[in-house]
Amino acid sequence: MKRFEDCVVEAQRERRAAERKKTGERCKREQALLARQLSRLLFLLLLAAVLGAALIRMEPVQAAAAEIFSWERIAAGMDAPESVDEIQVKELSEFEADYSEGYENEGIEDALIGCARDHGNVLTDTRVTWYTASTAECGKDDGITASGFPVCAGVTIGVDADVIPLMSDVCVEWPDGNREWYVATDTGVIGNAVDIYIEDYEQAIQNGVRWATVYWVPEGAIQ
Incomplete structure (x- = not known):
């Protein structure tokens, strides 16, 4: 013994x-x-x-625009730059950099949204709420989602897995056009609804209930 x-x-x-x-x-x-x-x-x-x-x-178009701008400067009595290249460097470089970055980011988002629309993965008038990993809300406090991953602010979103498959990339598009991207690693809602994880309980309560359009791209849909 x-x-x-x-x-x-x-x-x-x-x-x-x-x-x-x-x-x-x-x-x-x-x-x-x-x-x-x-x-x-x-x-x-x-x-x-x-x-x-x-x-x-698009460079030929930019060169033509620079040349036109050069003649406008001359007509206005301003010192003309020595060449079209100088115009591009001095007058268009900052605009081009900003435009290029915005163009690429919007292009990436539009491609993902387009993929979602092509497959009918869109929910309009979706109920949006916020939650924390507190025991009062989740019945536990380990911070582990339904998919087995830990919660992460700015990433975790709860969905109805019968509507939006777990591990999908989820885009919440607000009425003003702003978009936020998450990963569907948690559940806890039913039907046309999503629940966004944040760390601050008071902020979750203050956010209340809002409405948005939701797109999703299932895991593996884009290789």
Whole structure:
């Protein structure tokens, strides 16, 4: 018959082994999520490169605009630059940089939204709420979502998995046109509704209930 001390030691050993196993599984889930995020980033970078190549083909138009602007400067009695290239550098460089970045970002978003629309993955008049990982709201406080990943502000969004598949990229488009992107790693709502995770409970209450259009791109839809 085992001594009481031996039983305690064995129980502690088993508990530590279970904790190590649990920690290992959680690390694997986090690594899988990171790998997926990196894959999506690589896709966005590739799409940005394609859009950048398309933007390069606009250079003749920019050169013509610079030449017209040069003649306008002369007509206005201003010192004309020495060449069209100087105009492009001095007058258009800042605008071109801003325009190029905005053009690429909008192009990436439009491509993802277009993919969602093509597959009918759109919910209009969607109920939007906010939640935290508190025990009062979730019945637990470990911060682990329905998909097994930890909650993350600015990333985690709860969905009805029968409507929006888990691990989908989700875009919430507000009435003013602003868009926010999340990953559907949690549940907790039913039907045409989403629940956005934030850390501040008071802010979640203050945000109340709002309405938006929601698009989603299921995991693996874009390779």
